[in-house]
Amino acid sequence: MPDEPQNADASRDALRSSPGFALLFLLQKFTTEAERYSETIRRKHGLARNDIHAINAVIEADRAGVTTTPGELRERLVLSSAAMTAVLDRLEASGHLKREHSSEDRRQVLLKSTPSARATGREMFDPMVQHMLPILVDYTPEQLALVAELISKLTVAITEARDGLEAG
Numbered sequence: 001m002p003d004e005p006q007n008a009d010a011s012r013d014a015l016r017s018s019p020g021f022a023l024l025f026l027l028q029k030f031t032t033e034a035e036r037y038s039e040t041i042r043r044k045h046g047l048a049r050n051d052i053h054a055i056n057a058v059i060e061a062d063r064a065g066v067t068t069t070p071g072e073l074r075e076r077l078v079l080s081s082a083a084m085t086a087v088l089d090r091l092e093a094s095g096h097l098k099r100e101h102s103s104e105d106r107r108q109v110l111l112k113s114t115p116s117a118r119a120t121g122r123e124m125f126d127p128m129v130q131h132m133l134p135i136l137v138d139y140t141p142e143q144l145a146l147v148a149e150l151i152s153k154l155t156v157a158i159t160e161a162r163d164g165l166e167a168g
Helices: 004-016 021-044 049-064 070-077 081-093 115-136 141-167
Strands: 097-101 109-113
Touching: 021 049, 021 115, 049 070, 049 081, 049 097, 049 109, 049 115, 070 081, 070 109, 081 097
Parallel strands: none
Antiparallel strands: 097 109
8 A cells, every 4th residue: 555645646747747737727727716706796796606606507598598497507506406496596586587487388497587687797797808808809710719619628528527526
């Protein structure tokens, strides 16, 4: 067993020397700053972290023209049924989300964002976007497409890593 720390260090050194490791570290720093921004702004608006994630997910579904259910949202946010119900109750009471019964199956509940949710989202995240967009104008459409592809693939990879943790 004395070799385990050395093997762990060697394994970590191999990761550090892999192409792209520095980029992943930068993405981690970016994510941390984005989370800090979100924490600051959500407190200003009196919303919990899961409230923000729920609003964003429902707005994203609305934009894509798809519906989302409380169960789908619960899985996406990795919450218990009780926690998801509490989030939805808060967001419905605050006027950010609506629960509607499906026209095909009245037993199924669908979630919809409200104009209030979209306005709050814009108020919360427009300042961040206004600071970031000027940086992006320095890049060609091809460069931006490459970065978008990279971020999409990394998002799939981290989702698969999380799914592996949940399964194992």
